[in-house]
Amino acid sequence: MEQYGPTLRKIRKQKGLSMKELAKDSLSVSFLSKFERGESDISLTSMNQLLTRLNVSFDEFLFIHNDYSNQAIDLFFTRVHHAYLEQDTVKLEQLGANEKDQNHLILLELYVNILKNEDSNDLQLNLEPLYDYLFSVEVWGYYELKLYNSTMLLMNPEMVLNLSHTAFKKGKRYHSFRDYKNVMASIFLSTIIYLIGPVNKGDEMVTKYEADILKLFSYIEDLKLEEHETHLRIHVRYIKGIYMIKKGQVEEGTELVNHMISILRELQCENNAADFERYLGLILKGK
């Protein structure tokens, strides 16, 4: 039994409510006392009533319960991402130690394999289980989007294309869920970058996948980005510029990209600006 009670007590006290006031309409004081002391579990219905009365959402409650750290799902992907960037295979293996989820274990193994075989060319990744999972799920939730987003770079173009379309189709109903648009847009933009092809290669891929790239831009349109989602707006325009360059409109494309970079500079987003600039340089050198 998880000890949710004490956390609830803490929150109740912070809001200056007595047990009587909180329990009103949903529970007896005596039971609330027992629960708050960690001596009993509570039903989902009762808990929901209590949290509603306290004006605290489940996620906020769990955020406090987990010592002011975020959701398990985000936490896992963030940790993996960091460990990978730091090439910390030990950390990755540690993360796997307490893990029961099959997908998570696969993902960790993939990353460890990549880090360990970085130089050798005979790297064979087994992505089948991931494909199977992502194709079998009927509606993609937040988790599936994150899972795909953090593994797409390991997949081959055909699969990426296929799954990005799938993401669009299977994720539709979530439009208004908090972080959804961000992950979705990020998936589509990464897909486009992927399809534009390696910077040092020719433009075969752009030509081959032209229809798909346009489709992906239309998916982003479909997200109907809000005016306050300026970061995504900047990112979209930037990728459009890159695409134009690859398509031959070198001058207009470069101008658009540089414009976005200058906006980022003005807002002191130095890292972002530098990343954008570096990639632009590579693209232009390939021309």
Add this chain to the structure above:
Amino acid sequence: MEQYGPTLRKIRKQKGLSMKELAKDSLSVSFLSKFERGESDISLTSMNQLLTRLNVSFDEFLFIHNDYSNQAIDLFFTRVHHAYLEQDTVKLEQLGANEKDQNHLILLELYVNILKNEDSNDLQLNLEPLYDYLFSVEVWGYYELKLYNSTMLLMNPEMVLNLSHTAFKKGKRYHSFRDYKNVMASIFLSTIIYLIGPVNKGDEMVTKYEADILKLFSYIEDLKLEEHETHLRIHVRYIKGIYMIKKGQVEEGTELVNHMISILRELQCENNAADFERYLGLILKGK
């Protein structure tokens, strides 16, 4: 008893899991069946185990359960805001009908009073209960921030100042919670606008509250905005420009503000740009 079971079933099916697989390690199949058919409540601990296995957060679960609409807290404030903008007193009164929360009722009454007495000058608002509540709560959560944010414009300057400082002090631990920074920054920025004073008046307020305004800018610094939070970055610079104008640096201030407006235009944030421009016009006319 809320019927959470059927929603869980729906999600389980979407993910292609059998009851046996889902129940493993946490529940018996026969009970899971009973729960999923809405014939029994479930303990918070069990539910958490099930959702963890499904890789679905509580908020995502409730989002689906509530027919793909968002959190109760946000929903309330959004609805009130819309009804107020549309001067729809009937809608506001409707919102109050099913409402049990004391603060919500106060807030609704305030808005109705404002709309009904718009022309007459003898409007007397009783904000005491709100002050009492906000001062009595030890740690401000998401709800308190939203509540304050949506009522601060009705309060007098001294109170706003006091409560904005309170927001900073009492909200500290939440830095990493999802929407937190947004609401927090929005509070500080609104406070600065408030302290800069009415556009048609002189600059007494800017002078009087100079130290406070600088303090508020430092609070925003303290939030350590991420590079991807470009919307807030734009907003902060815009307000800085307005402040410079009020302080006498008309030229530099106007330049900065116009710069931000032009960025918004480039990103096709037409409404935001227009709002910013309108306010700039008023400020400059007052000079």
Add this chain to the structure above:
DNA sequence: AATAAAAATCTCATATAGTGGAATTTTTAA
């Protein structure tokens, strides 16, 4: 320090959440 009021805990009775197994029905797949 004394006292009253409010808040929280404890005791015990009861309702119901949850288990396990076996038989039955429904769904799925080949």
Add this chain to the structure above:
DNA sequence: TTAAAAATTCCACTATATGAGATTTTTATT
């Protein structure tokens, strides 16, 4: 059509969530 898998139903049983009222602890006030 048929066999296997998945889900439901029924039952007997245990664990525990919850409520009512008595008791103790805390808080506030003089």
